[in-house]
Amino acid sequence: MSPKDANWPGRFFCVTGLLLLSHSAYSTYERTTRTDLAYLKAVDRSETGLPLDIIIECLVSVLFFMVGVTLVAGDLKEILMETEMSKQTIDKLDARPSFITFNHRGRKGARALKTLTKRNL
Amino acid sequence: MNPAAPPQNIAQDALKYTPANLQHNAQVMLFARSSVAAVTGAAAGVLGLTGKDGFVFYGITWLVMSFVLWSLKTRFRPDLYFKNGAREIWTEGVFGGLLSFILFHTFLYGMVHLYQ
Incomplete structure (x- = not known):
């Protein structure tokens, strides 16, 4: 990810997106294990009610990765024989x-x- | 470029378009599409979207990704890079992406929500 690399913004976006995604996955995991599972299962709320910051982090990570991978993927070439x-x-x-x-x-x-x-x- | 025009034969296409560049563009699109499908699947798994919600999420991210490709990659001029123009951006490879989406969704959903 050196500045000499022409694709470094794309790589930066990709890596940031993946890091955010894994962090949100870990947060979700921690949250569901730390809270009282038996109680949540009893009131049947184990899957719902993910906190808003985790949801936002997850969506932002997807957006980051989309932009990053688009920048990394390389330029398209014009297809007309004329050009x-x-x-x-x-x-x-x-x-x-x-x-x-x-x-x-x-x-x-x-x-x-x-x-x-x-x-x- | 007119979609209503009769299909041209292959020999004419070979003279009009550069086959190597067509292939290169398809490869670039496939790379971007499949990696994004994997990551959105993982995100849907983390969010715990099951059933209909997951498919709706996939549809929304597909549209967003198409817009990103359309704006950043083709600079709003898809007919310079694809035989079918904008249609290739917005529809090509929906079902191939859906398969890797489901794969990664299953993986992450199982890791985060099921096996504690």
Whole structure:
């Protein structure tokens, strides 16, 4: 979780969420064991009436984890072939294992692009 | 992108979309979805939600998670990243997530509420 890591906010959110969740789980467990179980079972209130702070802690932990895991999951890539192709160079597209093409259309294309952009300026 | 349009054949799709990026996006979504399903299941177990309440909780967290993905991950433009656009964000993988939700719910509910 060093600051050099690009994903550190996401990791921070994830870890905080998990810690909060385990703390609320432990609190719930402690509460149900410490209180008089026999009495609660007798009046049939053993499952209901979780204190509000535990509930809030639990929900906040889920929210933290959601945001964290969304940040950690990595960026989506655009799926349109058009945008993918516009990132490629002519050398990448024209590459073949055996021969190198020196006289390809890339030079003409680059020159045309330069004139076009100049004209549009 | 129009859902009413007739289904395009696969060859046309291969020219229009980048298959590697489609797969990458699906993987990212699956990772986020399944980890969140596990954690929400654990939370539901801690809260002691059984029966209908648990399913309602799952539905609500699903909507919240979809909103988070829609806003943070796709920056409100899901049609740039998915073939089906927003539908893929809001509906894809509901039942797969539900299974891991139930698994973790059972685990945590048993740990916290049942076995003292």
